[in-house]
Amino acid sequence: MNRAEDRNIRIPFGNCPKVYRAINRWAIFGCPFGTPVNRSRSSILFAVLALATMLVGCRRDMFQQPYSKPLEPNDFFQDNHMASRPLVANTVARGHLNADQAFYTGKVGTNLVETFPFPITREVLEQGRERFDIYCSPCHGRTGEGNGMIVQRGYPPPPSYHIDRLRQAPVGHFYDVITQGYGIMYSYAQRVEPADRWAIAAYIRVLQKSREAKLAELPPAERAKLEEQK
Amino acid sequence: MAQIFGKSSSSIARVSLVSGFFGFFVFWGVVYMIYWSSWTTAKGVPREQEVPFSHQHHVSGLGIDCRYCHTSVEKSSFAGIPPTETCMTCHSHVWTDAPMLAPERQSLATQQPLNWKRVNDLPDFVFFNHSIHVQKGIGCSTCHGPVNLMPLTWKAHSLYMRWCLDCHEAPEKQIRPRDQIYNMEWQPPPDQRERGLQLLKDYHISQQRLNQLRDCSMCHR
Numbered sequence: 001m002n003r004a005e006d007r008n009i010r011i012p013f014g015n016c017p018k019v020y021r022a023i024n025r026w027a028i029f030g031c032p033f034g035t036p037v038n039r040s041r042s043s044i045l046f047a048v049l050a051l052a053t054m055l056v057g058c059r060r061d062m063f064q065q066p067y068s069k070p071l072e073p074n075d076f077f078q079d080n081h082m083a084s085r086p087l088v089a090n091t092v093a094r095g096h097l098n099a100d101q102a103f104y105t106g107k108v109g110t111n112l113v114e115t116f117p118f119p120i121t122r123e124v125l126e127q128g129r130e131r132f133d134i135y136c137s138p139c140h141g142r143t144g145e146g147n148g149m150i151v152q153r154g155y156p157p158p159p160s161y162h163i164d165r166l167r168q169a170p171v172g173h174f175y176d177v178i179t180q181g182y183g184i185m186y187s188y189a190q191r192v193e194p195a196d197r198w199a200i201a202a203y204i205r206v207l208q209k210s211r212e213a214k215l216a217e218l219p220p221a222e223r224a225k226l227e228e229q230k
Numbered sequence: 231m232a233q234i235f236g237k238s239s240s241s242i243a244r245v246s247l248v249s250g251f252f253g254f255f256v257f258w259g260v261v262y263m264i265y266w267s268s269w270t271t272a273k274g275v276p277r278e279q280e281v282p283f284s285h286q287h288h289v290s291g292l293g294i295d296c297r298y299c300h301t302s303v304e305k306s307s308f309a310g311i312p313p314t315e316t317c318m319t320c321h322s323h324v325w326t327d328a329p330m331l332a333p334e335r336q337s338l339a340t341q342q343p344l345n346w347k348r349v350n351d352l353p354d355f356v357f358f359n360h361s362i363h364v365q366k367g368i369g370c371s372t373c374h375g376p377v378n379l380m381p382l383t384w385k386a387h388s389l390y391m392r393w394c395l396d397c398h399e400a401p402e403k404q405i406r407p408r409d410q411i412y413n414m415e416w417q418p419p420p421d422q423r424e425r426g427l428q429l430l431k432d433y434h435i436s437q438q439r440l441n442q443l444r445d446c447s448m449c450h451r
Contacts (some may be wrong), residue, residue: 062353062354062355063353063354063355064354065354065355067354069308069354070308070310071308071310071311071343073345080341080342080343081342082343133295134295134297134298135298138292138293138294138298138320139320149292149293149294150292150320150324153292153324154323154324155320155323155324156323184322184323186315186318186319186322190301190313190315191298191301191316
């Protein structure tokens with residue numbers, strides 16, 4: 001005789017027993033059984049625990065793992081506080097033996113080399129043009145006249161490539177300047193790889209040639225094209 | 231025994247059912263908005279640096295190529311942050327007494343690197359390699375946005391996995407010719423889909439490769 005209807009109280013959704021039962025079981029989170037008092041206590045506990053597990057998501061251990069990426073600061077090393085380490089003195093990094101003196105320094109003994117250490121193909125020249133436009137043109141200009149954008153903004157102008165001294169300079173000179181720097185020009189050894197330095201030297205020769213090539217030197221097909229345009 | 235449900239229980243139950251239903255969507259809507267907001271992703275928020283370096287000035291104003299400073303982008307997983315020496319290549323003679331470059335000069339004098347803060351930093355459980363992306367036709371601006379227009383550098387995208395997958399699932403939408411990789415103004419042409427599919431062939435990206443791009447282990451190694 002304990003049924004609610006008999007005691008004449010209104011029960012929410014009392015005339016829909018399915019809904020009523022569902023609310024009764026599940027509206028109070030997680031504890032479908034037990035007395036009402038136990039239910040509310042354990043549901044509060046359950047909610048607190050559920051929120052606590054969400055806090056685990058705040059940990060960033062996997063985002064910042066205890067390993068170092070390139071150039072990251074790291075206080076383990078006291079000399080430069082960097083994760084990246086300088087080479088130990090007198091060691092040679094793999095692939096950096098650089099035994100071929102002419103190729104890696106542009107010199108034989110103290111004399112600048114006169115010839116390229118590998119055959120210059122169209123691909124090499126294309127590569128040279130690309131590297132020249134990236135690393136050299138800001139100062140030397142795309143045509144090598146020494147009037148690049150940085151010079152226009154106040155950097156002391158470098159000499160044009162189209163002067164006699166540089167026309168007659170051996171190719172090793174250009175390689176050596178890129179590698180060692182020259183005057184106020186910094187070394188580009190860290191930025192441009194040896195093969196690319198030679199490619200740039202070859203492209204400088206192309207720029208120089210472009211100013212003094214004679215029509216008669218052109219291959220007949222190219223020559224015909226030019227004469228058509230005249 | 232006292233009554234468990236009083237007279238108002240009925241209305242309370244109805245109101246809480248209705249508000250529970252809408253509350254569910256409101257709650258997850260708010261979570262979604264916070265998750266994708268720039269407050270969480272730092273997207274579009276300029277990051278403060280010791281030296282207020284302007285990509286806009288150096289790229290758009292002076293026409294310097296990305297690779298002049300980020301030298302290892304074509305060969306390494308890491309594009310490279312330039313050493314002080316690179317800045318000083320020009321700034322040893324240009325703007326030599328500008329106060330904003332004082333940290334640069336100090337760095338050169340003391341041989342201590344500047345502490346540039348990373349703008350685009352992926353979580354450590356993600357493997358990412360710059361060189362393969364630029365070799366296979368993904369340009370700088372696809373991920374980094376219009377860096378050439380940024381007076382201070384900010385993140386252009388959320389770098390969330392969903393965003394990575396947008397491209398990994400359909401690379402033909404973004405893939406470009408090799409000579410356009412460093413062009414910051416490149417936009418997909420109207421017939422990008424056909425061009426993209428052709429470029430996938432040109433870059434020897436097979437169907438098998440495309441499937442691998444969606445593998446978990448492609449990035450989570």
